[in-house]
Amino acid sequence: MGLLDVLDARLGDGLENLLCSHHARRLRRLGWGEVLDGDGAGWFTPRRTVQHGNKIEVLIDGAAAFPAVAEAIENAQKYVHIANWHASPDFRLTREPGAPQLRELLSAAAERVPVRVLLWAGPPFPMFEPTRKRALAAQKAFLECGAVRCELDARERTLHCHHEKIVIVDDVAFVGGLDMTAVEGDRHDSPEHPPRDLGWHDHVAKLEGPVVAEVASHFAARWLEIAGETLPAPVVPPEAGSSSVQMVRTIPEKTYSFAPHGDFSLLDSYLRALRSAESLVYMENQFLWSPEITEVLLDKLSNPPSPEFRMVLLLPQKPSNGADTTRGQLGRLFDADTDERLVAATLVSHGDAPVYIHAKLAIVDDRWLTVGSANLNEHSLFNDTEVNVVTDDPEVARSTRLRLWTEHLGADVSGPAHLVVDEIWRPALERPARVTSLPGVSRRAGRLQGPLRGLLVDG
Secondary structure, three states, X not given: OOHHHXXXXXXXXXXXXXXXXXXHHHHHHOXXXXXXXXXXXXXXXXXOOEEEEEEEEEEEOHHHHHHHHHHHHHOOOXXXXXXXXXXXXXXXXXXXXXXXXXXXXXXXXXXXXXXXXXXXXXXXXXXXXXXHHHHHHHHHHHHOOXXXXXEEEOXXXXXXXXXXXXXXXXXXXXXXXXXXXXXXXXXXXOOOOXXXXXXXXXXXXXXXXXXXXXXXXHHHHHHHHHHOOOOOOOOOOOOOOOEEEEEEEEEXXXXXXXXXXXXXXXXHHHHHHHHHOOOEEEEEEOOEOOHHHHHHHHHHHHOOOOOOOEEEEEOOOOOOXXXXXXXXXXXXXXXXXXXXXXXXXXXXXXXXXXXXXXXXXXXXXXXXXXXXXXXXXXXXXXXXXXXXXXXXXXXXXXXXXXXXXXXHHOOOOOOOHHHHHHHHHHHHHHOOOOEEEOOOOOOOOHHHHHHHHHHHHOO
């Protein structure tokens, strides 16, 4: 290792330690200190209620998710509630000829049931999308759809946003990473990822059962603070399946009166599950900046909990921002991976066209699964508003992993996970088809950007 690498590593370590110490002090001050203590493990955080008797289905890519959302809205009998980072009134949830625009779909539903849309108001300065001008234009267009209510939420922390993506229709909820917009990328894609300018890989969890009331209550709490309207208490739906599901959140402190000390159950959930990992960590995410997450992954690679332990990370070839930071963290992970347990990959379409990994999904030991809006960076885990759902249903976790690995590898992936990683994932990276190795895992300089950014914008 050269002198520049040594200096870079030491400076990076120092900045990350400073950032982690800052987060620890902040969470201790807010009464969430145990999240970062390093002792908590298990499949659920004790900070949120676990709902039993649910059905959870992971809808892979927009081609599966958007038609399901559209069908639910078309058949709404009680209400339609949407909370998104952004939603475009002219967005079409399906690509069939004659498919209605979102505003037309919601306008038709509003003739029967209340329709409420809650969007982020955009940054106070036009630094990134959606701009405040775009958000105001979307609100105006939705309000012109008759009885549709649309409110803009401007209570974001400085340089942060309201990032959650939830839809609740009657007794069904959708929680995931897909916004109903083409801003910053076309969300319509299918598991085949046909050639296009930029493919878009993402997920939405379709929920039925008592947990739907948790999602509905979260929307109602935000709506009350922004719109000033008290919604009826959600009726808890009857049991619909056998899965235990927990809704977890990120809410920064002092954002809403219903969570004055914030809610960091999403971070708690991730850390507990990763600490519990014995045989497999599989993550698909848009970013990998968070030193809190990376430290747990480093420990697993340095001290493998079992001979079979493997880690597979699916990340975008070129994130919308923070690419060097993610590469820096990968460099650290590869340095710790002395036994070749780690695979870091991305998706391409037919050999060369990139597929953007916008997903926010993780599976641990085929026993724990999370899907939602949270990226693995400081924004999502500490400073944006986010919603994920978690289940410890091993059938759901394993079947989802098998579907995803089959999609990505185009092979029989039903064998033991560690053998599939060694015998199918690794060779696939050597002869790229749908998956390929991530380029550039050097720590140099770029690793510093994440900690610096976190210290500058984190309160």
